[in-house]
Amino acid sequence: EDQVTQSPEALRLQEGESSSLNCSYTVSGLRGLFWYRQDPGKGPEFLFTLYSAGEEKEKERLKATLTKKESFLHITAPKPEDSATYLCAVQASGGYNKLIFGAGTRLAVHP
Amino acid sequence: EAGVTQSPTHLIKTRGQQATLRCSPISGHTSVYWYQQALGLGLQFLLWYDEGEERNRGNFPPRFSGRQFPNYSSELNVNALELEDSALYLCASSLGDVTEGETQYFGPGTRLLVL
Numbered sequence: 001e002d003q004v005t006q007s008p009e010a011l012r013l014q015e016g017e018s019s020s021l022n023c024s025y026t027v028s029g030l031r032g033l034f035w036y037r038q039d040p041g042k043g044p045e046f047l048f049t050l051y052s053a054g055e056e057k058e059k060e061r062l063k064a065t066l067t068k069k070e071s072f073l074h075i076t077a078p079k080p081e082d083s084a085t086y087l088c089a090v091q092a093s094g095g096y097n098k099l100i101f102g103a104g105t106r107l108a109v110h111p
Numbered sequence: 112e113a114g115v116t117q118s119p120t121h122l123i124k125t126r127g128q129q130a131t132l133r134c135s136p137i138s139g140h141t142s143v144y145w146y147q148q149a150l151g152l153g154l155q156f157l158l159w160y161d162e163g164e165e166r167n168r169g170n171f172p173p174r175f176s177g178r179q180f181p182n183y184s185s186e187l188n189v190n191a192l193e194l195e196d197s198a199l200y201l202c203a204s205s206l207g208d209v210t211e212g213e214t215q216y217f218g219p220g221t222r223l224l225v226l
Contacts, residue, residue: 034214043201043217044154087154096167097142097205098156099215
């Protein structure tokens, strides 16, 4: 069964304290791995799409990497406005486009 | 460029009633997806529509249904509402290319409360 597990469930950082979020997945053929950011009561905001092991993408203070079993979202020198829930999702082969989401990591960055 | 839009933003219904939620995709996108995000639970896939056809549905009862219109907008209908249907309902859209993993862009959601 296709599955996504995110860790930690919650993370508290001081402003400027870099860290990484983990997304482990088991899927029958990976078509894509996606990272989203979600603020309370709002829809997920797209961050990155990764397709194959070894791929990396960057955007401002965020960098996403992908291996054959997991993905990391690295946050460098975070600011309070980076506080949100970060969601990881995978799309499996088989012709269906549904996303399988992890439970998310709640990030709180304090000044 | 306008993003995915959803209406209404909030909806309050009583148990047994029907709810209708609406979604307009990003211009040029032909695929529309519906997800449910119940309190304390992750996003669960509900339905996928492309070119007016239902392509896939998640593990939800038949009282969850929908349709896609010729302009690619979509409607989600929930019949015989139950208390546990209270959730944030999210619509997403994508270009509809099934040859590789393609990005889905989400709307702001409709918060449904069943009393």
